Amino acid sequence: MSIATALTIARKDVWVALRRRSTLVGLVVFPLIVALGLPLVLRRVGERTGAGDATMAMVPQLLDAFVFFLVIGSAVLPTAIAAYSLVGEKVERSLEPLLATPASELEILLGKTLAALVPTLLAIWLGGAVFVLNANRQTQSLWGRTFLPDTATWIILMVVVPLAALFSVLASVLVSVRVTDVRTAQQLAGLMVIPFAALYVLSEIGVFDLSPTSLLWIAAVLLVLDLVLFAGARAVFDREEILTRWR
Template sequence: MNWRSIWAIARKDLKEVRQNKVAWGPAIAIPLIFAILMPILFSVLPQVMPVEDIQRELGDMDTLLKNLPPSIQAIFEGLKLEQMFVLYMTAFMLAPLFLIMPLMFSSVVGADSFVGERERKTMEALLYSPATDMELFLGKVLAAVIPAILLSWLTYLVYIIVANIASYGLFQRIWFPLPTWWPLMFWLTPAFALLGISATVLVSSRVRTFMEAYQLSGSLVVLVLALVVGQATGVLFLGVGTVMIVGTLIWIVDAVLIYLSVRNFKRSSLIAKL
């Protein structure tokens, strides 16, 4: 396997995707919203809200906290109402939304790489290159997965800084990140990035336009929304153990989808669709 050829394909795909504003628009907007605006909003809000309003907002959370694992309940012990609000919203409710970034970005890049090139008539030269089918496949997958993961980690770093600065007036210390975030970012995030591209590869053989592929693979965001709803209702709370289990399940799904994608990725069929 020629890794020089694989990286050359990946670099070419990334260069082309940078010219697609549909791909880079969400990649820039979503991190800005999640990493900067949201932590500032939820840190400033309790500092300007009346205590009565915070108590009303946290009324149902008392019941929710009782259903949480003891290790999570201990995090909230001894905190003021304002601190509980910031911690709950910033450290827990926003956590699943970070999975949208790797999922969406890898789906967009994958759709542009596998379908967009075919739509723009720029894939022909690549298909007739000396690279093998596997090298071509891996190059395109890496072009989607690696930037998606790096973007998520960079956003996470910015989020840590902004969340601590914005809420320092309340906590008087650096309190974020919590232990639950490490497996979320370094175990679950790569799994979702691979899920996005593997699903895109499968649907790319059945669609003819970039937007069709993007919309179909983008429907996977429903999985993230399910985690958000589950956490908000207390049905599924993303503690360390839960994150590891969910991540393992997603990695298994990834392995199955990649296996099917490799089997279906045939240069001859791609040439026939040009």
């Protein structure tokens, strides 16, 4: 397998994806909402409840839940790129020329996976960094100290977010094999966000603890699921199947 070939495919797909306004807006708006909006929610909480010790004790849990919100974005954002990269090219008849090249199925699959994964991770990580700075500015103002980044923040951003994004991309590949409409592929792949949204809600109401141990368990489950999905994606991403059945 040639990494250079996969990167060439990825660069082309990223360029095409970023020229689509809806994709670009999603990559910009969601991280901005988290980075700028959630610290304001934190300040509002501090102002309404008072900046006492009782409120300060709740801040780390609240902040970790806010950071986990980025996991939801990492599961949503790549679906637009991945679905268009496969179904869109299938519909526009631009996938066949790529399949006619000497590039292997694995190189094509890897290139298209990277095209959806890399812009998403860069956007999420940038949003996470700005969120940490803004959240620390608010907590410094209210309680005279900063809380981030803590261990949970590092695990979420560096481990859970990439695994969740990969989970979403591979699910999009599997969905794209069976559908012929980009919007349908995006909607079906978007269902993958439901488990992460449920974990976020449970963490906010105190049912689920976003401790480093819990997050590592989530990461372990995601790793297993990603390996299973990757094996499935490799199995269905067949050149002859695409050239005949995907018409």
